Amino acid sequence: MWQALRAELHPKGFELVTVGLDTLGEAGCRAFIEAAKPGHPSLIDRYHVLADLFGVINIPSSVWIDEQGMIVRPAEAAPAPPQPDGLGSRFSMPTELPQRFHEIRAEAMKIRKDAAGYHAALRDWVEHGAKSRFALSPQEVVDRSRPRDDARARGHAHFALASQLEIDGHHDAAVKHFREAHRLVPESWTFRRQAWSLKPVGDGPLARFWQGPDPAAPGDWPYAGDWLADIRESGAENYSEPWRP
Amino acid sequence: MLVRSTSISKQAFEAGTGWQLKPEGACRGEVCIPLSQPVGETIDVARVAKDIGMPLVAEPAHGLWALGPASVNSRALASAQAPELTLPDLDGKPFRLSSLLGKKVLLFAWAPY
Numbered sequence: 001m002w003q004a005l006r007a008e009l010h011p012k013g014f015e016l017v018t019v020g021l022d023t024l025g026e027a028g029c030r031a032f033i034e035a036a037k038p039g040h041p042s043l044i045d046r047y048h049v050l051a052d053l054f055g056v057i058n059i060p061s062s063v064w065i066d067e068q069g070m071i072v073r074p075a076e077a078a079p080a081p082p083q084p085d086g087l088g089s090r091f092s093m094p095t096e097l098p099q100r101f102h103e104i105r106a107e108a109m110k111i112r113k114d115a116a117g118y119h120a121a122l123r124d125w126v127e128h129g130a131k132s133r134f135a136l137s138p139q140e141v142v143d144r145s146r147p148r149d150d151a152r153a154r155g156h157a158h159f160a161l162a163s164q165l166e167i168d169g170h171h172d173a174a175v176k177h178f179r180e181a182h183r184l185v186p187e188s189w190t191f192r193r194q195a196w197s198l199k200p201v202g203d204g205p206l207a208r209f210w211q212g213p214d215p216a217a218p219g220d221w222p223y224a225g226d227w228l229a230d231i232r233e234s235g236a237e238n239y240s241e242p243w244r245p
Numbered sequence: 246m247l248v249r250s251t252s253i254s255k256q257a258f259e260a261g262t263g264w265q266l267k268p269e270g271a272c273r274g275e276v277c278i279p280l281s282q283p284v285g286e287t288i289d290v291a292r293v294a295k296d297i298g299m300p301l302v303a304e305p306a307h308g309l310w311a312l313g314p315a316s317v318n319s320r321a322l323a324s325a326q327a328p329e330l331t332l333p334d335l336d337g338k339p340f341r342l343s344s345l346l347g348k349k350v351l352l353f354a355w356a357p358y
Contacts, residue, residue: 002353015345018353019332026335032357033335041340043332045354047247052314053263053328055321056354063352065327069343074322078353126349138325145322148314150300157302157313164247164309173307190356197358208358 005119006040013067014126016040021048021059021190023163023198031205047163048190050075052156055146058189058240064125064135072125072135074145077240079115098202100210104228110236114243121245134245146187155184159191166198174198175222182224189239196227246312251290251301258288262312263328264297271297274324276317 006016018038020029025046033042050056054063054075062078065071125132136144162177178195185191193211199221200207201214212226213219231239246261255266264271270279271293280296290312294301300313317323330342330352342350 014349016351021356028357050354059354059356061354065350069327071325071327141325142322145320148316148321153313153316154300157300157311160311161304
């Protein structure tokens with residue numbers, strides 16, 4: 001989907017830059033990137049600087065930037081790319097999966113997405129630039145960017161510390177700061193999913209998608225929530241805000 | 246931004262936070278915040294962070310500090326001007342977002358989890 005759209009729009013002065021947010025860096029992202037064989041820049045963000053700099057709170061998200069380097073749409077939900085080697089296709093395969101994955105899939109199906117509307121808007125902007133009604137004014141861009149107060153900014157600092165501690169192998173110290181980040185930036189799904197994914201359950205490529213207590217040792221789960229519990233509590237239809245023209 | 250000392254070079258601070266330290270203050274795009282004292286080539290992270298309103302969180306047991314982002318106007322973006330973003334590709338080669346000036350860019354965030 002994205003590759004085809006990128007190929008279509010590239011001759012019109014458009015470029016796609018994909019950024020994988022993962023504390024595990026290249027090791028975490030490699031299989032997905034190699035499967036996609038991107039012709040566009042494909043980058044790795046171990047510390048989630050996209051959260052600090054642009055206010056990304058969930059994935060998939062996008063930011064549109066014009067030829068002058070001005071943001072014309074701040075971070076907002078974007079349709080997911082196809083996942084040739086990812087969760088989506090695995091779920092459609094008739095394999096024996098633990099019940100939890102079926103339940104996660106049922107919730108994920110409820111996540112709101114309007115790929116057709118989003119892509120029509122993108123084509124309109126690439127064609128018409130600043131005249132496109134989807135290109136927002138600088139003031140609208142700032143106003144529509146995520147709210148950030150001192151507590152949230154502090155949460156981002158805790159997340160950065162947690163990331164570095166995890167990378168350095170200080171897993172228990174990392175958990176303490178991930179928990180603070182979750183408390184201070186409760187709307188960030190990426191801060192939570194990242195931390196949960198660092199406690200894989202089971203083996204193989206789906207282990208990081210479990211994102212919850214290990215049924216064999218539920219008392220060892222160090223976080224307040226988990227993927228299934230949290231998405232049920234907030235409602236999968238509220239995972240991302242509705243896309244506004 | 247992570248630091249292993251609270252005294253760092255002006256250049257490292259600018260690269261890490263996206264804020265330029267100028268005589269008129271700390272600036273990003275058209276937004277400038279005055280500083281309480283002029284800065285030299287080495288800066289006191291705690292003081293500059295306080296001036297800009299960035300929280301500094303310490304993890305003394307591991308000799309680490311993290312500087313949270315600024316929250317100018319209570320929004321994630323202080324300005325619509327895109328900040329410089331430098332991230333590595335799969336081979337570790339750094340890529341600068343500003344190298345795409347002159348093109349329309351869609352920055353797409355995903356995750357392998």
